Amino acid sequence: MRTRLSTQERREQLLTIGAGLFASRPYDEVWIEEVAEIAQVSRGLLYHYFPTKKEFFLEIVRSQRDQLLEMSEPDPALPVAEQLRAGLDVYLEFARTHPDGYRVVHRAAAGADREVLRIREAGMAANAERILTALGALTTVTETTRVAVRGWLAFVATVILDWLDQPKITQAELRDLCVRTLFSAVDVTP
Template identity: 45%
Template sequence: MATRTRMTPEQRRDQLLDLGAELFASHPYDEVHIERVAELAKVSRGLLYHYFPSKRDFFVALLARENAALMDETAPDVHLTPAEQLRRGVEAFLDHCVGHEFGVRAVFRGAVSSDPDIVAIIADSIDRQVERILIATGAPATPAPMLVLALRSWIYQVRAASYEMLSDKRASPDDVTRMLMAAFVGTISGLSPEVVPPAMAAVLGTLVTPR
């Protein structure tokens, strides 16, 4: 007779979040009943609510976990040039989206939420990505507001393109990376020269891969 493997609390929590990601990725938030997660995991509702007291707590935990994984997998290699760091960062972002499709879809659904904790998680992710680019390109401690606006706008484009790539399987990560690198050049080139750090300006021409 087969014996059931007992999970650690961390393993059980991850299992529940994995199952929840699938539900939130394919259904609007209001249509998801997290009791269904307990059914899929074959655990009691009491155990589910032990880990996550409410659906909101569950969803916030899911987004926090996905954001932590994203930031870890896209961490820059400081030994690379700024141009290489940027390209590798985009490639890692797209790889993460492919490897964590359910979680990424759930995050994108959560991006339209007005819940302050959810808004804060997504805002923190974008802020940290902007900071990484600023550090890599030697920007001053207080960068020009237009530069920050431009970088934030480009990161929103990266996120949107990643989501569209998941929806349209005809789009390859290589093609999306090439497009986003060109978009970065166009975005920064549209700024006044005085707001662009010299290191960032110096690498713009190296970012677009010829066809």
């Protein structure tokens, strides 16, 4: 029996189903018909929300990125190290509770086309800017600092993916590793 959902609820349901499928299989192996079947809606309804499979995938990546950015908005009243820890806690909790969405943004999107890479890059740039702004309270931000922060963001994405696949350390241990790595990379003592 099909469940009646509001337009927004149905859209979110489709995005959640899609995130799960795209996180576990390559893009070419995900079929719109399967998404519609799981959601118990017609293929036509899914195409009403998302005109093409590519648009559907782009919206999944965009919505996961936006949700994570919103949740991890820093509190400038906190000391820099605490801002970083709080942001990492949000990222790690999001990855733990939304592993499919996290994998779509950071793994499936890595081999994707330019539009997907632009969405991912916008998220990375927003995070880099947040971190550089916070670090500006502790040190002069140079081009070397910028490069270190960008590299650190790639490191964090990689270690979180590894942790999701093989959670052999605690979430707190992973967070602390990431904090130490950033401050070491930018040569700052918090």
